Every structure is written in structure tokens, then in C-alpha cells.
Amino acid sequence: MDYGHAVPEAQKAQAPGPASHHGAGPRAVPGPDPRMQWALTLFVMGSAIWTVRPLDLSGRGLVCGALLLVNCVALAARHLPEDRVSPRVALVWLTAGIVAAAALLGVSTSGSSYLFAYFLVGHIGFRLETRRALALAALCSVLCGGVLYFRLGSGHDLLPWTLGLTTGGPVVIGILNRSNRQAVRAAISAAESAERAARAEAKTAVLTERGRIARDVHDVLAHSLAGINMQLELADALIDTGDLDKVREANRKAHSMVKESLKQAQWTVHALREDSLPLVESLTAMVESSGHRDALTVTGTAREVPSRVTQNLLRIAQEALTNAARHAPGGDVRVELTYAAESMKLTVSNSPAIRKVTPGVGSGMGLIGMRERAALLGGTITAGPVVAGPHEGGWQVEAVIPG
Structure with a gap:
């Protein structure tokens, strides 16, 4: 015998379906079959109407x-949804119901x-x-x-008075x-919270991957195209001078950069596929x-x-x-890779430019991208002018990566 009321149809309509995992309404709490609950209610009403006596229009x-x-109405009211009946109204209604039940027990024969x-x-x-229920x-x-x-009333001697106490x-x-029911609600709430957290984590992972791809695209396209554009502009400017050797040199460098771009595209594919590259050999090829x-x-x-x-x-x-080539053309460049016991340090420094710097506006994402990459590895990036040494007046980037 289940004394809980049925789950309202409005709540059943919120039960999770295929679309509920995409942010639909809250999941309904499972409950007894409403048809069974109504069957029990109608059974009690029918039994009372059939057996309770006297029933006539006098006295x-x-x-x-x-x-x-009154008893039938009080019993049927248990099917009302909880959100439509305030606790105070429920207390009054149920109190009146048990008083009417005791009165009917006394009046009927x-x-x-x-x-x-x-x-x-x-x-x-x-x-x-619980406290009010027990009272x-x-x-x-x-x-x-x-x-x-x-x-x-007569006839009550057929029932022991202790039946009333039960x-x-x-x-x-x-x-x-x-x-x-409260335990089920808590479990459903916890599951929904876990599902929301999983969706948020998946969204964060997608955004992180998008950031990674954006950095790789920036590295390949922005750098390569900027260098090729510089060489083509130089070749265009040299055509007017009639110095074909320099035009050919600029053209040769542009072709070389195109080949390098293809190699960079291969590196990007390796990076996106999580392929392993030999660090020293790859760095040597890049520098050369x-x-x-x-x-x-x-x-x-x-x-x-x-x-x-x-x-x-x-x-x-x-x-x-790339930044050294763009901002210090013709300058000397040094790259140092240092393996320490618990870290690795990569230093790229360049001397001041010895040729005219071609005006241009960068994307502004270079240093940001380097800092993001270092942060992903738990490392740091420092960048600033060189104040001493053979590259004084130039620029230096230093990355320190643990591991």
C-alpha cells in the first residue's frame, strides 16, 4: 500500500528524453503510477459508499x-500537485480530514x-x-x-477500540x-549537476582546442605569408632599379619561404595529430x-x-x-637550447636591424601566443630588449619549461 500521491502530468512531461541532455527542463522525480493511486482512492470511496450505514435523507x-x-473530498485531494497546495492549506485540509474520518467512524453504525x-x-x-505528520x-x-x-453509536462493539489507535x-x-522521494530528488539533482559540469568541461576542452588550432594557424599562415610578402615587395621595389641579381635573390627567398611554409604546414599537421618530432633536429632545420x-x-x-x-x-x-626577421632584418640571430636537471630553456636573441625595416602591422598575437604555449606547459616567457653583450640594442625571448 503506497500513501504517496502520483507524479503530476506536468512533471511527467519534463521527464528526460533525447533532448534533455541539451539543456531541457529539470528531470521529473519518479513516483507511483497515478492510475494505481486513483484506483485505490476509488476503491476506498466505493467500499465506504457500499458498506457505510445509515445513508438516507433524515437524521x-x-x-x-x-x-x-467530506471524507471522499479529503481523500481525493491527495492527488493535487504539491506546488498547488501550500503547506498551511495542506495542514488545515488534512487536519479537517482526520476529524471528519473520526466523526464518520463514530456516526456510522x-x-x-x-x-x-x-x-x-x-x-x-x-x-x-515529520514533526507535524507525527502530531x-x-x-x-x-x-x-x-x-x-x-x-x-450502536454496533461499535463489533470493533475493538484498539483498532482506532492503529x-x-x-x-x-x-x-x-x-x-x-527526497533521496531520489537529491540523486537526480546531483546527476544533473554532474552532467552540467561535464558539459562545461567539454565546452572548455573545445575552446582550448580551438585556441590551440588558432595559434597553429597563426604560426603557419601569418608568419609565412608575412615573410613572403616582404620578399615580393622587395622584388617589386628592385625591379625599378634594374638590379636583376637582387630581384632574383628576393624571388629566390620568396620561393624558399614557400617551401618552408609547406614544411610548417606539415609540422602543424603533426602537432594536431599529436605526432612526436625530434626537438633538436627540428629546431636545427627551422633555424637554418x-x-x-x-x-x-x-x-x-x-x-x-x-x-x-x-x-x-x-x-x-x-x-x-619570425619577429626577428620582421623587426630586425639583416641582424644576427642566436638560438640557445639548454637542458637543465629539472627544466629546459630556449633563448632566441637578435642584434639590431642592419637593413631598413619594412613598415607593417603585426597581428599582435605573437607574444600572447608564446605566453599561452608556455603556460600550457607550466612554464614562463620573458621578452625584452638586450641591454648588454654582442646583441645589445636588439631583442631577446626566453622560455623556461619545467621537465
């Missing part, structure tokens, strides 16, 4: 009929009127908080037990049902392709590092070399 029969109607008390008390435990259950036991004890017992079933032979110095014992460290260090070096 005691009229009072018995009126109390029977026979029948199953005691079923109203059992079912109402069970619903009291489901609908009200009303005790009141129902006292009223029904007192009615039967003092034998109000009418408060179903409150325990109602309280257990309410506790179970930028026109600076024997510019790389490796200090310490080279060791194998994770692919993500290799990929991000190569991108940082590429950004620094």
Missing part, C-alpha cells in the same frame, strides 16, 4: 452522508469508514514534514480510539515514501631555413621530451625567429 443518515462526502483514516494518515506522512497521526489515533472506546500507524509508510646557419647552440645532455613540449617549443622558436 443520522443525513449526517453520515455529509461526513462521507457499520461499514469500512476506518479506511479513510488509514489512507489520510498515510498521506499526512508523505505530504507534511496529526497521534491526534487521529486518539480521536478514532476514543470514538470506538466510548462506543459512539489508524496513526500508516504515517510511518508515508514518511518513508517522502524520504525516498630562416637563413641563420650555425646559429643554434645546445647545452646540456639532450633527452627525449613529451611531444606537446616539443611542439610548443618549436612554435615559440618559430614566433621569435
